[in-house]
Amino acid sequence: MEYYWQSASGHMAMLNAARSVPEWSRADEAAPRLRQRLELSQRIRRFASDELGLPDNASYTRYADLGRPAAVWNVVAAPELSLKLKTWCFPVVGCVGYRGYFDEAAARAEAARQRANGLEASVYPVPAYSTLGWMNWAGGDPLLNTFINYPEGELARLIFHELAHQVVYLKGDTTFNESFATAVERLGVARYLVHAQTETASQDYAHFLERRRVFRALVRATREQLKAIYDGDLSPQEQRVRKDDVMRVFRAEYARMRAGWPGDPARFRTTDRWVAEANNASFGAQAAYDELVPGFEALFDREGQDWRRFYQAVRGLGQLTKSERHAFLKDLGSTWTPSLQ
Numbered sequence: 001m002e003y004y005w006q007s008a009s010g011h012m013a014m015l016n017a018a019r020s021v022p023e024w025s026r027a028d029e030a031a032p033r034l035r036q037r038l039e040l041s042q043r044i045r046r047f048a049s050d051e052l053g054l055p056d057n058a059s060y061t062r063y064a065d066l067g068r069p070a071a072v073w074n075v076v077a078a079p080e081l082s083l084k085l086k087t088w089c090f091p092v093v094g095c096v097g098y099r100g101y102f103d104e105a106a107a108r109a110e111a112a113r114q115r116a117n118g119l120e121a122s123v124y125p126v127p128a129y130s131t132l133g134w135m136n137w138a139g140g141d142p143l144l145n146t147f148i149n150y151p152e153g154e155l156a157r158l159i160f161h162e163l164a165h166q167v168v169y170l171k172g173d174t175t176f177n178e179s180f181a182t183a184v185e186r187l188g189v190a191r192y193l194v195h196a197q198t199e200t201a202s203q204d205y206a207h208f209l210e211r212r213r214v215f216r217a218l219v220r221a222t223r224e225q226l227k228a229i230y231d232g233d234l235s236p237q238e239q240r241v242r243k244d245d246v247m248r249v250f251r252a253e254y255a256r257m258r259a260g261w262p263g264d265p266a267r268f269r270t271t272d273r274w275v276a277e278a279n280n281a282s283f284g285a286q287a288a289y290d291e292l293v294p295g296f297e298a299l300f301d302r303e304g305q306d307w308r309r310f311y312q313a314v315r316g317l318g319q320l321t322k323s324e325r326h327a328f329l330k331d332l333g334s335t336w337t338p339s340l341q
Contacts, residue, residue, distance in 0.1 A: 003099075010102030014071070015135070018064035018142035037148045037155075038063055044156045047195060052188045053307035054163040055133065059140030063148065070125035071146050072100040073107035077114040077121040078280040081230050081239050083223065085284040086119060093132070094171030097285060100126065120279040125270060128158055130165035152198060153189055153205025160188040168314045173322050178288045179329075180314060183296035211261060215271070216290060218257065222250045223283040251275060295329025298336035 021038045024030045030038075041060065049056035076098050077086040085097030101107035104123070111121035127146040135141065147158050164184035169177050193202045229242045254275045261268060274282060296314070303309040317325040 006102060006106065007100070010072070011131075011135075013102075014064055014066060014142065014144075015138055017066065018062040018139060020062050021143075024063050034148070038143070040152060041143050041148065041155065041159070043196075044152075044159055044192065047156075047192055048160055048163055048188070051191060051195065051307075052160065052184070053311060054160065054184075054188075055166045057133065057136045057140055057166075059133070059136060059163065059166070060143050060159055062139050063143040065145040067145075068104075069146060070104070071128050071144055072102055072126045073104045073123050074098040074100050074126055074285075075107050075110045075114070075121060075123055076281040076285040077111070077119040078284045080118070080120055080280070081236060081243070083227055083230065083280050083284040083287070085281065086114070089172075093169075094173075096172075096174050097288065098174075100129065120281050122277055122279055122281040122285070124274060124282075124285075128162055130162045130169075132169050133166040151204045151208065152196070152201035153193060154208055156192045157185045157189050157205075160192075161185040167311050168318065170318050173325075175288045175291050176317075176322070176325060176329075179290065179292035180296050182289050183293050183300065186293070187297065187300055207262075214257060215254075216286075218250065218253055219283065219286055220290070222246060223287060226280070226283060247278070250278070292326065292329045292333070294333030294336055295331075296333075298332045299329070301336070302332070 019027075021042055024038055025035050041063075045060050048054040078084060087095045087097050088099045089095040099110060101110065104125075107123045111123050114121040128141070128144060131141055133140075141162060147155065150158065161181045161184065164181040165177065167184075168180060189205065193205060196202075225246045226243060229239050229246070232239075234242065258268065258272070299313055300310045303313050317328065320328065
């Protein structure tokens with residue numbers, strides 16, 4: 001009961017802090033940069049509905065300054081020698097592999113409880129989350145200080161991703177939901193940047209994509225190595241030794257990669273911390289965001305790159321069992337050659 005109370009009260013506090021973008025634009029306390037960012041957000045918001053077929057509703061038409069660096073902090077947990085995430089089940093979203101808290105200290109306390117139960121646990125900040133359209137009657141999901149200053153392409157990416165959850169969301173299938181939203185963000189931002197014709201934004205986003213590509217490739221390779229160790233015939237002690245070796249190489253490779261990233265080091269602080277604290281829970285959670293993306297992008301191409309046809313096809317996959325739709329998407333993506341990046 002205590003957990004549900006913090007969830008409900010935390011969310012209502014966020015909604016109550018939000019005001020419409022026009023109100024903020026007129027407010028004396030709104031700095032010129034904030035006004036510019038809010039205006040940009042509304043251009044992105046219109047593009048999302050007009051060009052990508054994403055819901056045209058109250059979401060992302062209001063703004064709130066939460067006075068903290070994240071909207072929520074998620075806790076994930078997994079066994080010492082497995083990448084299978086512990087799941088928590090909730091009335092609306094079904095069973096998911098994380099537990100969210102509006103207070104970082106509360107999230108870290110939950111992670112400590114999971115460790116006391118013998119699991120590896122990780123806490124990571126989340127800049128935004130979707131209420132799946134359920135709260136549009138109350139003003140919808142707001143823009144937040146936690147992401148409003150993202151570079152243009154990354155701001156568009158986040159808005160497209162969260163709105164995609166309002167199009168299709170299947171209870172109890174985090175990998176499907178997050179991979180679908182990631183595919184929408186990737187395809188959507190590619191079109192948005194062509195439409196916006198902002199050279200700086202396109203260059204910044206290209207650099208972001210390249211950093212994310214090489215980082216996720218490293219994470220994916222490390223995850224596959226860990227899975228092979230855990231699925232093999234090694235004794236638990238041998239698994240621990242191999243696991244330590246893999247994690248040591250992972251952090252060394254990241255340090256080498258990170259040394260070549262230009263810009264303010266503070267910009268990469270969240271990733272630095274993720275790597276420093278990475279464990280089975282971290283790698284298990286990351287898999288949900290990219291495992292089925294190639295399949296969704298291949299489906300988009302198959303549907304003639306028509307957004308409404310694509311969404312209808314994705315809804316159709318919801319009629320299959322979880323294993324059937326995952327198998328379909330993996331098979332579709334395995335032989336696909338991308339036409340959009």
